[in-house]
Amino acid sequence: MDPSSQNSSTAGNGILPTPAGGGGVHANTPASTPTTNSGIAVLDPAEEQKQNLIQSINSIQKTLGLLHQLYLTVSSFNVASQLPLLQRLNSLVAELHTMQKLAENCNIQVPMEVVNLIDDGKNPDEFTKDVINSCIAKNQITKGKTDAFKSLRKYLLEELEQAFPDEVESFREIRASSAAESKRLAQMQNALANGDVKVKTEL
Known part of the structure; x- marks a missing residue:
């Protein structure tokens, strides 16, 4: 049987195909996490705050990686690097926007002394x-x-x-x-x- 026809028939029935590795749409949802009737995972405030913090940390790490790539592109810039430079700039702006949205859900107070140490280039x-x-x-x-x-x-x-x-x-x-x-x-x-x-x- 043709796999493409199987996928098209499955999509026609309104069911998303299950990715390889199993687990479906909620593969990352813990088994003990309560869900609503519609299948949406419900997290308690502490767990939700933890997930928001993890997502913010991942966004920060991704932003640092994009800045490093941007630095490499600028340091060896030529005519052929113009398109990759624009793409990486757009990726950086999009990731900064994502970081700002994630930061709104994180209630963490950072002492000003830590910020001042980072501004001075010292270890927090x-x-x-x-x-x-x-x-x-x-x-x-x-x-x-x-x-x-x-x-x-x-x-x-x-x-x-x-x-x-x-x-x-x-x-x-x-x-x-x-x-x-x-x-x-x-x-x-x-x-x-x-x-x-x-x-x-x-x-």
């Missing part, structure tokens, strides 16, 4: 390194202050225990009972949140 990973180093330095400062207050508290308790032993003992007992009560309340709240305890109400 330096921003991440600077932020981590800054967090480590602030954490060390906070830890130093906490340790200083702990040392001061310990010193004051030792001095007060020598001057007022009975009052310090009472303070420790009250503090221990308060800590036990707070722990018990926290356990009850966790139990209520998990549904392990049923509260009975009396009319």
